[in-house]
Amino acid sequence: MTVAADTAEGMPASKSGRTLAFACSFTACLLAAGALAITVLGHPSGSASASLELGEIGGATPKAAVAASAADESSSGPITGPVFAGRVLVADPALIENSKYGPLPRIADDGRKPMTVYAAPASTAAKFKIAILVNGLGRSPIMTKAALDSLPAAVTLGFTPYAEDVGQWAAQARERGHEVVLQIPMEPSDFPESDPGPNTLRSGQEEEANIQRMSWAMTRFTGYAGVTNLLGQRFLTDSAALTPVLTYLNRRGLYFFDNGAASQSVVPMVAGQVGIAAAQGGAALDTVQNPAEIDRRLSELETQARANGSAVGSAFLYPVSVARIAAWAKGLQARGFVLVPVSAIVVEPAKK
Numbered sequence: 001m002t003v004a005a006d007t008a009e010g011m012p013a014s015k016s017g018r019t020l021a022f023a024c025s026f027t028a029c030l031l032a033a034g035a036l037a038i039t040v041l042g043h044p045s046g047s048a049s050a051s052l053e054l055g056e057i058g059g060a061t062p063k064a065a066v067a068a069s070a071a072d073e074s075s076s077g078p079i080t081g082p083v084f085a086g087r088v089l090v091a092d093p094a095l096i097e098n099s100k101y102g103p104l105p106r107i108a109d110d111g112r113k114p115m116t117v118y119a120a121p122a123s124t125a126a127k128f129k130i131a132i133l134v135n136g137l138g139r140s141p142i143m144t145k146a147a148l149d150s151l152p153a154a155v156t157l158g159f160t161p162y163a164e165d166v167g168q169w170a171a172q173a174r175e176r177g178h179e180v181v182l183q184i185p186m187e188p189s190d191f192p193e194s195d196p197g198p199n200t201l202r203s204g205q206e207e208e209a210n211i212q213r214m215s216w217a218m219t220r221f222t223g224y225a226g227v228t229n230l231l232g233q234r235f236l237t238d239s240a241a242l243t244p245v246l247t248y249l250n251r252r253g254l255y256f257f258d259n260g261a262a263s264q265s266v267v268p269m270v271a272g273q274v275g276i277a278a279a280q281g282g283a284a285l286d287t288v289q290n291p292a293e294i295d296r297r298l299s300e301l302e303t304q305a306r307a308n309g310s311a312v313g314s315a316f317l318y319p320v321s322v323a324r325i326a327a328w329a330k331g332l333q334a335r336g337f338v339l340v341p342v343s344a345i346v347v348e349p350a351k352k
Contacts, residue, residue, distance in 0.1 A: 078098040078103070079091050079093050079096040079098060079103045079222065080093060081093060083222065085171035085172065085174045085175035085223075086175040087175075088174045088175050088177075088223075089117070089118070089223070090118075090170070090171050090174050090222055090223030091103065091222040091223060092108070092112075092117060094108040094109065094110070094112070095107075095108050095112065095113075095114050095117060095253070096222070099215065099219065101215050101216050101218075101219040102219030102220075103219055103222055104215060104218055104219055104252065105218065105222070105224070105252050105253065105254060106252050106253065107251070107252065107253040112253075113253030113254075114224070114225060114252070114253045114254055115225045115226055115253055115254050115255045115277060115343060115346075116225075116253075116343075117225075118174075118179070118180075118223050118224060118225040119179055119225045119341060119343035119344075120153070120154070120156070120177060120178060120179035120225075120341040120343070121177075121341075122154075122340040122341060122343070122344035123154065123338045123339070123340060124338070125333060125338050126333055126336055126337050126338035127309075127336065128302075128305040128306055128309060128310070128336060128337045128338070129305060129309065129310040129311075129337070129338055129340045129344060129345065130301050130302065130305050130310070130311050130312070130313075130332070130337050130338070130339055130340070131156060131279075131310070131311075131312040131313075131339070131340050131341060131342045131344065131345040132155050132156065132285075132312070132313055132314070132315065132325060132329075132339065133155075133156045133157075133158055133181065133228065133257060133259065133281070133312070133313075133314040133315075133342055134147060134151065134155055134156070134157055134158065134314070134315050134316070134317060134321070134322065134325065135158035135183060135228070135230075135259065135314060135315070135316055135317065136158065136160065136183075136316050136317035137157050137158060137159045137160070137169060137170075137173070137317060138159045138160050138162070138163040138165075138166040138169050138170075139160055139162070139163060139317070140317070141165075141169075143317050143319065143322075144169050144317070146319070146322060147317060147322050148169075148172060148173060148176055148178075150322055150323070150326045151178075151322060151325060151326055151329075152326070152329045152339060153176055153177030153178055154177075154329075154338075154339035154340055154341060155178065155325065155329070155339065156178065156179045156180070156181060156341045156342040156343075157170075157173045157178045157179070157180050157181070158180070158181045158182070158183045158228050158259075158314075159173075159180060159181070159182060159183060159221065159224075160183045160185075160197075160230060161182065161183070161184075161185070161216075161217040161220040161221075162197055162198075162220075166220055166221050167220065167221035167222070170221045170222075170223060170224065171221075171223065174223050178341075179225055179341035179342060179343055180223060180224045180225070181224050181225065181226045181227060181228050181257060181342065182217065182218060182220070182221070182224045182226075182227050182228070183227075183228055183229070183230040184201060184214055184217050184218075184227050184228070184229060184230060184232075185197050185198075185199065185200040185201065185217065185230045185231065185232075186200060186201045186229050186230060186231055186232030186234075186235035186236065187200055187201060187202045187203055187231070187232065187234045187235040188231040188232065188233045188234060188235075188261075189233040189234045191234065194231060196230045196231045197230075199213035199214075199216050199217060200213065201213055201214060201232075201235055201241070201245060202235070202241075203234055203235050203238040203241045204238075204241070205241070207244045210241065210244070210245060211244065211245070211248055214245060214248065218252075224254075225254070225255065225341075225342075225343050226254050226255035226256060226257055226342060226343065226346070227249055227254055227255075227256050227257070228256070228257040228258070228259050228314075229258060229259055229261060229262075231261060232261055232262060233261055233262045233263075234262075235262075236258065236261070236262035236265040236266065236267055237262055237264045237265060237266055238266075239266045239269070239270055242266060242267070242270050243270050243273070243274060246267075246270055246271060246274045246276050246278075247274045247276075249276060250274055250275055250276035250277075254276075255276065255277040255278060255279070255342070255343060255346045256271065256276055256277075256278045256279075257278070257279050257280075257281070257312075257314075257342050257346070258278065258279070258280040258281065259281050259284070259314040260280065260281040260282045260283050260284060260314060261284075265280065267280055268280055271349070272349055275349045276349065277346045277347065277348045277349065278346055278347060279312055279342060279345050279346040279347060280312075281312045281313050281314045282313065284313075284314050284315055284316065285297040285298060285301075285313045285314065285315040285321065285325075286315045286316055286318055286320070286321040289318055289320055289321070290320070291320055291323075291324055294315075294320065294321060294324040294325075295324055295328065297313065298313070298324070298325070298328045301313050302335065302337060305337060310340075310344075310345050312342060312345045
């Protein structure tokens with residue numbers, strides 16, 4: 001205590017005191033730098049913090065009950081009239097069910113679906129279509145703003161449900177022409193070492209429990225056309241757990257995009273069974289966060305599009321990813337491709 005008091009006055013009491021004070025100051029600087037890095041970048045979708053508590057809705061332990069209670073609070077009040085971001089519709093009351101969790105998307109009485117009403121316009125300027133989804137928006141205000149400022153409007157943006165102001169960021173994205181999707185936290189293969197956050201969908205849980213958790217996430221903001229996975233390497237390989245989830249999303253008029261996190265994903269099979277519009281990407285474009293490697297992966301997307309007519313890829317909100325995607329997109333049309341939102345790539349199931 002004496003050393004700390006003397007140091008605060010600028011007069012360390014001894015050589016050993018000065019050494020101790022320097023060590024403490026150096027440690028504090030390292031901790032502050034680490035905290036700043038997490039604040040700016042957040043946790044990437046491939047390595048969520050294990051320190052987050054899973055807030056279960058029902059049957060929660062006393063420690064997790066705090067997270068569950070906070071998660072139960074609705075992010076917004078009932079939607080009773082149209083809501084716009086600029087001239088872009090972000091909440092149509094005909095497409096809203098004002099549930100106990102908040103505004104849930106639904107199919108309108110006239111048959112209109114959120115996946116079409118909230119879809120961004122798709123260009124037909126070129127024969128070969130490529131869609132890019134950038135995930136992780138809303139976690140870091142700095143990087144979210146940077147993405148909105150630099151990415152072309154045809155890039156689809158994925159928002160996590162945890163930021164308090166996620167609705168404002170999603171509305172800004174829609175106003176700038178982006179299609180937006182909601183990232184639903186799903187159980188990874190190494191849970192709980194990797195933990196997406198409160199209300200994660202879990203394998204082996206009761207169907208109703210997972211639907212309640214997903215309903216919480218789905219009320220965090222409005223105006224999204226589809227849903228994608230946040231982690232989910234284990235959940236997306238469990239057809240018994242995945243089937244009621246995709247059935248629920250289909251009944252609410254949304255598409256599902258499998259971002260490729262699970263190499264053994266059963267999404268294509270289950271999507272066909274339940275009849276939901278869906279698409280599946282390969283491994284993330286920025287698995288290796290190196291400009292040359294990201295450029296190589298983007299070039300592979302062009303090859304796939306030439307062969308199949310379309311291709312889709314995903315990336316995280318890393319500065320290098322945003323920069324390389326923005327640069328790549330500038331010359332895309334000259335090479336015979338068109339950048340489109342994910343809704344232009346999803347495959348509607350064949351009607352039986």
